[in-house]
Amino acid sequence: MIRFDGLHKSYGDLIAVDRLSFEIPDGEVFGFIGRNGAGKTTTIKMMMGLLEPSAGTVSLGGFDIRSDARAAKAITGYLPDHPYLYDKLTGREFLVFVAGLYGVPEKERAQRADALLGDFALVERADELTETYSHGMKQRLALAGALVHQPRILVLDEPLVGLDPQGALDFQNLLTRLAREGVSIFLSTHSLAVAESLCNSIGVLDHGRLIARGTLDQLRDRATAAAAGGRETPHSLEALFLDLVGAGEGEW
Numbered sequence: 001m002i003r004f005d006g007l008h009k010s011y012g013d014l015i016a017v018d019r020l021s022f023e024i025p026d027g028e029v030f031g032f033i034g035r036n037g038a039g040k041t042t043t044i045k046m047m048m049g050l051l052e053p054s055a056g057t058v059s060l061g062g063f064d065i066r067s068d069a070r071a072a073k074a075i076t077g078y079l080p081d082h083p084y085l086y087d088k089l090t091g092r093e094f095l096v097f098v099a100g101l102y103g104v105p106e107k108e109r110a111q112r113a114d115a116l117l118g119d120f121a122l123v124e125r126a127d128e129l130t131e132t133y134s135h136g137m138k139q140r141l142a143l144a145g146a147l148v149h150q151p152r153i154l155v156l157d158e159p160l161v162g163l164d165p166q167g168a169l170d171f172q173n174l175l176t177r178l179a180r181e182g183v184s185i186f187l188s189t190h191s192l193a194v195a196e197s198l199c200n201s202i203g204v205l206d207h208g209r210l211i212a213r214g215t216l217d218q219l220r221d222r223a224t225a226a227a228a229g230g231r232e233t234p235h236s237l238e239a240l241f242l243d244l245v246g247a248g249e250g251e252w
Contacts, residue, residue, distance in 0.1 A: 001025055002047075002153060002184050006056030009042055009208075016042045018208040019056065024186060024201075026152075029179050031199030032188040033237075035245060039208040040188045041081060044157050047186070048078050060153050061184075074102065077151035081158045081188075083142035087131035091122050091141050094130055095148050102149035109148075116144035119174065121167070135162040143171065154178065154185045160194060172198050196237040206245050216240075 002024040009017040017039045024030045034040050045051035047058045049069045058065045063072035086094060095113035104112060117126045120140040125133065130141060139162040146154065154175075160168045175185055175198060189195055195202055196216060203213040212219060219240050 001059075001061065002030075002186060003059040004056070005059070007043065007046060007053055007058055008055040009039075009046060009051070010054045015208050017046070017053075020210055021056075022203070022210065022213060024184050026184050027179050027182045028200045029175060029185040029187060029198055031195035031202040032186060032205065033190070033192065033195055033202060033241060034205035038205040040205055041157060042208075043205070044080075044155060044186075044188060047155055048076070049073065074149075075151055076153045076155060077146035077149070079142055079146045079154075079156045079159050081161075083139070083145075085130045085133075085138055085141060088129060090127050090129055091117060091133070091137075092126040094141060095144055098145040099148045104149055112148050112150075116148060119170075120144050121170075136164055136167060139163055140167060152183060154183055154187075156186065157188045158190065159187070160189065160191060168194070192236075192238045192241055202237065204241060204244055212244055219244075 004020040004022050007017060007020040009015075020043065032040055032043070042051065046053045047060070047065060049065045049072070053066070057067075060072040061075045063069075063075070065072045086097070089097060092110075092113050095116060096109045099109040099112055100106070114123075114126075117123050120143065122137065122140060122144070125137065130138060133141065139159075143159060146156070160171065163171060172194065175187070179185055179200075187195070187199065201213065201215050202219065204211050212222065214222070216237060219237075
């Protein structure tokens with residue numbers, strides 16, 4: 001489970017993230033959407049202990065990221081929006097190295113690396129330096145690195161950037177399988193089509209505030225209530241999102 005407790009970040013008078021408080025249960029894929037500058041990446045950096053909140057905290061699997069960061073990170077896989085790879089390591093060496101950082105037993109590291117290289121279609125290039133990889137290959141390898149320690153929680157910031165259509169579909173199928181196995185997945189994405197097809201629930205962030213959260217059907221129901229004055233009810237997530245962020249604070 002992921003739990004937000006009054007998570008807040010401000011820079012002087014600018015509020016970047018405004019008192020987020022909600023929970024994401026085990027086995028749920030939560031889609032986190034919002035316009036550029038809404039505060040999504042700031043939220044994720046605080047989730048991962050990379051940025052100190054002004055107030056509040058996040059618990060990952062019951063571990064507070066502020067007071068028990070080591071335990072929280074040990075059960076969490078994280079893919080930033082701009083992942084870093086070590087150019088002078090091969091793909092296989094990179095995964096074995098990351099597995100070691102997470103404390104995976106030495107005898108299991110190569111086996112897990114090989115399995116993930118297969119899952120992400122990187123076997124043929126496994127022993128080549130990552131500096132020779134295409135952008136899409138680097139993204140797939142970074143995703144594999146986020147999974148090498150078999151985390152209970154996944155935090156993903158724009159994970160589909162750079163993936164070709166088949167790679168994106170394969171990754172969506174992987175997330176669906178992981179969720180069935182009980183992994184909690186926090187997915188920040190600009191792809192509303194992906195969020196609509198993949199996520200069990202969705203949160204919309206606007207100017208640092210969570211202005212809507214629920215399943216797609218729940219968001220439609222709220223839009224139907226807001227449309228009582230004669231405005232047509234939006235049905236796709238894209239239409240709901242545009243209606244919501246353009247409507248102002250009083251409509252939903």
